[in-house]
Amino acid sequence: MFNVYRISANKKYMYVYNLYRIYEFKNNISWHIGV
Numbered sequence: 001m002f003n004v005y006r007i008s009a010n011k012k013y014m015y016v017y018n019l020y021r022i023y024e025f026k027n028n029i030s031w032h033i034g035v
Helices: 002-033
Strands: none
Touching: none
């Protein structure tokens, strides 16, 4: 049971991490363009 919880927590972490990466990536693009 603990293993299943760990996997779901890991997926949630990866989801948040990917959102942050995309957010940071968009910020970098707009910063380079100068918008």
